[in-house]
Structures are given as structure tokens and as C-alpha cells.
Amino acid sequence: MLKDHQWDRMEPHLPGKRMDPGRTAADSRLFVEAVLWLARTGSPWRDLPELFGNWNSAFVRFSRWSKSGVWDRLFATMADEPDFEYVMIDSTIVRAHQHAAGKKGGCEARAIGRSRGGLTTKIHAVVDALGNPLRFILTPGQVSDITQAEALIADLPADHVLGDKGYDAKPLREAIEGQDAVPVIPPRTTSPQVPCDYALYCERNLVERFFLKIKHFRRIATRYEQTPRAFMSILCLVSAFIWTK
Incomplete structure (x- = not known):
């Protein structure tokens, strides 16, 4: 999955190089390819093809x-050269597989909740003016979008800062203005009517397109990882892959 120019950008920032202290890693490119293959196909670790080595x-x-x-x-x-002309915030819900729900610690601690779709995790994201990802927050699926917006x-x-009507709240507007944005x-129709640049608001489709991109990776479209840390790691790798394309 990795083209040469993508690997050339990633390699200097991964551990296990010859000049690094400690043990030199065995074929880091093949390993990153293996994780990307698992992310794309959604396959269990045990089904990793032998060409990638021991699962x-x-x-x-x-x-x-x-x-x-x-x-x-x-x-x-x-994510070294973001376009900050404007940023867009939104969230998407992913279904949590039963394998993700079996670890001890409680659903809240594992960012798994119950919503209309069953066990779900919500990915809150912000992207730049080109639709490239900048930051993620994971919460249980039933958590409201507005609670994570300021973070x-x-x-x-x-x-x-572009957002849909779900982000229409006075404290958030004040927080945005406090950052000189x-x-x-x-x-909302029930809220005080404030000005909105609807021509610029049309650009918000880029955050929706970003969610479509990452959900091409089945291990993101459905959460199999038990811990939020592991699921976030998959998100980070896929997002790094998108930045290097």
C-alpha cells in the first residue's frame, strides 16, 4: 500500500533505525504495510498473510x-503543513464489534456506549481547509458533539471554524471568538438568529469526505480494538497515510 515517496516521509520518524539506540528493527516498512493491510481489510491479527511474517x-x-x-x-x-484558512469540526459513529466490548474496565473507560445502533464509538475530528485531519477525540457513541468541540x-x-447546527451554542461561539476566529x-430555528457565511459553510463537506476516506478502512468503519489507545493508533496511522498521499 505504501509508495516509495510515502515511506521516505515516514521512515525517519519511526524507531528501530540503525542509528537509533537499542535493537535495529527488522523491515519496518513491511510491518507498517502489515498494519495498513489489517486496517484496510478488517481481518483478525491471526489471519495476517505469511508474507508479512509472524502475526x-x-x-x-x-x-x-x-x-x-x-x-x-x-x-x-x-500533519506538518495544515491550511488554517478555516477548520471544520464534526463527528461520526462507528459500530463496536463484540470483540471490542469484552475487556474489563467499563464501557465509558473504553469509549464504547449504547446508541440506536447498539454498541458504538464516536470519532470527533477536526480537519483543515483541505480536508486533512488535525486532531481526534474518542467518546462513547451517545456523547453529544458539542461537549468535545472546544477541546x-x-x-x-x-x-x-465551520460546524453544523449541532455546534450552535453560545459558549462555543465565544470560545471560537476568543481564539480570534x-x-x-x-x-437552530429555536435559537437567536446570528449571521452565518453560508457560502463558506458549503465547504464543510470536506470533513464528511474525510470520514468517507477513513471508513474505506474496515478496521475503522467497525471497531475491533478493545482499548481506545489501540483504536486511536489505527486512526493515527491511517491519517498519516492520508497526509502522505
Whole structure:
């Protein structure tokens, strides 16, 4: 799945290189390809094709990198030139497979909740003016979008913040204006009617397109990972992959 130019961007930011302290990793490119293959197909780890090597070794390495924050740092590094003319916030719900729901700790701690679709996780995301991802927050599926909005946009130097009517709330508008940005959020019919740049608001389709892109990866369209950390790691790798295309 990785083209040469994509790997050339990723490789310097992954551990296990010859100049790094400790053990040199065995074929990091093949390993990243393996995780991307699993993310695309939604297959169990045990079904990893032999050409990628031992499935358990790949799983242990993925988990180790996840715990040490390698995937998060890779995503942050790839997202190096965002377009802050405006940013868009939205959320999407993914169904949690029964395999994701069996770990101890409670559904809230694992970002799994019950909504109309059953066991679900909600991905809250903010993207830049080109539709590239900048930040994610995971919550149980029934959590309202507005509760995560301020955390999503915190410290982003955007000129405008676009959101749908679900983000129509006075505290959020004030938070956006407090960051020297302009809220582009249509008011609800039951709320005070405030100005909205509807021509710019039409650009909000880019965040919807981003959700379509990541849901081409079946391991994101359906959550199989038991821990939020592992699911976020898949999100970060796929998002880094999108940034390098």
C-alpha cells in the first residue's frame, strides 16, 4: 500500500533505525504495510498473510508502538503543513464489534456506549481547509458533539471554524471568538438568529469526505480494538497515510 515517496516521509520518524539506540528493527516498512493491510481489510491479527511474517510478532510490535506513542507522533509529524484558512469540526459513529466490548474496565473507560445502533464509538475530528485531519477525540457513541468541540479546536490558529447546527451554542461561539476566529455555524430555528457565511459553510463537506476516506478502512468503519489507545493508533496511522498521499 505504501509508495516509495510515502515511506521516505515516514521512515525517519519511526524507531528501530540503525542509528537509533537499542535493537535495529527488522523491515519496518513491511510491518507498517502489515498494519495498513489489517486496517484496510478488517481481518483478525491471526489471519495476517505469511508474507508479512509472524502475526503475533506483528501484534506485539504494534501494541508496543501504540503504548509508547509512536503512531501518535507519526501522525503529528506528517500533519506538518495544515491550511488554517478555516477548520471544520464534526463527528461520526462507528459500530463496536463484540470483540471490542469484552475487556474489563467499563464501557465509558473504553469509549464504547449504547446508541440506536447498539454498541458504538464516536470519532470527533477536526480537519483543515483541505480536508486533512488535525486532531481526534474518542467518546462513547451517545456523547453529544458539542461537549468535545472546544477541546478539538483549542489553540488551532484558524481564521474560521465551520460546524453544523449541532455546534450552535453560545459558549462555543465565544470560545471560537476568543481564539480570534469567526464561527461559521448555522443557528437552530429555536435559537437567536446570528449571521452565518453560508457560502463558506458549503465547504464543510470536506470533513464528511474525510470520514468517507477513513471508513474505506474496515478496521475503522467497525471497531475491533478493545482499548481506545489501540483504536486511536489505527486512526493515527491511517491519517498519516492520508497526509502522505
